[in-house]
Amino acid sequence: DALDNLRKVVPCYSKTQKLSKIETLRLAKNYIWALSEILRIGKRPDLLTFVQSLCKGLSQPTTNLVAGCLQLNARSFLMSQTGDTLHHTRSPYTSVYPPYHSPELSTPPTHGTLDNSKTMKPYNYCSAYESFYESTSPEC
Template structure:
């Protein structure tokens, strides 16, 4: 009788251990996503994003920052909102439009005439959608707790005297990573914030 219980008990113990490992893995993933949510334009002050929306928004945010660095051009709020909302749900897109003070109708109209390939990420210069939209100030585009480096750039979107805040150097960002790839401290990435 005890020999029959032994294999069943071992299976149960193995299953409990596997469940514990999976639970711990999911807790770690959720903690990492919560940290990531602190660095995307829609922060925890807003409605909590799903895991997939958080990852998509982070991907779009990184692409938008790369484009700003590559072109030296700060996008209009409409362009920025469009770049951030690619592939996101209508709810998240509306939150981004509200955050950047862009009418959702304009964002929808721009998305029908503005394909991802027209973002010209490899091109040195990108034409703005329109110069009629109100231009965002650095305080509207970046979170106030960060003091990004200032760089004067010539741009068809910004007057020459206006400086563009840029994110910290990539090497500085990675210095906050621990050996297991998690963030030990808050990185100085710029992020948009609500005007409330």
Template sequence: MRPTDTSNFAPAEISKRKIRRVKANGRERARMHGLNDALDNLREYIPITTKHQKLSKIETLRLARNYINALQQMLQTNEQPTPLEYAHTLANGLSQTTTNMLANLLQVQPRHLLPPSQFDMFSDAPLFPQHPQNLQNPPHHQSFCPSSESPTSSSCSPPQYYYSPNQPSAAPLQATCDLAQYQQMYLQNPNRFSSYSP
């Protein structure tokens, strides 16, 4: 087989390669535009929206995964987690910067969301007060409101941090009393929350 003489075809081949490269670049740009548009849409449905800060692609996907897990847990247990429990679920595998934003958004201490090995470096104290009589029903699961008042109308009801299905991009509702205040109040006077009478 005689070798192919490319001297006469080199310019045509180069031209074809350039055309193929231009088309490939155009397809890649279109793909990236589609991906970015999809991620921008996803960012409007996760707890940290673009109104707070625009997350990277990988952080957006990780937070979306954690948010879906949190919603699944709520559906399975039919219970509302505490802000700290909710924050732990959302912060799984996220960077420290994103974790700090979640902590600020949910009004919990960022150090409470650190891995156990890192948390031990800052404090050996437990996250919640441990009292034998309250092990079955920890204080952070109670509404801390008089029985004559509606928990949903009291200013001391647990923080509300879930999103309305009709307003997915809205910021969480802020509570008057946060989790740290509940803990401090309970430590100062544990019997205070069991002495209410109708």
């Protein structure tokens, strides 16, 4: 049905954990808004800002699912939500942009799972960048 098709195109698709109708619609709305902002501003946000935009108004379990699918460090995400600042000595891009793992070449990374029995399809943020800007991201 239409909601199942929508679930497949939002940033976090899991065959084992199906989002509710309302959570799917909220995530889709946030995703459209986030992509519109990327187009309006002309540059992509950092991953943390992107995930925060996607998660506005979502339940905590869905927020955790999205952060996990996008391979964002949960501690970093939670600390940023409470207003704490993280200080990195290296480029922030090296810690938040994971390398792309082709599903054809390897098994999904374990940090893209809720637990050992529920495997998720991680969202490739770099490919979204490439499709919008028709060039490779410097961080990918």
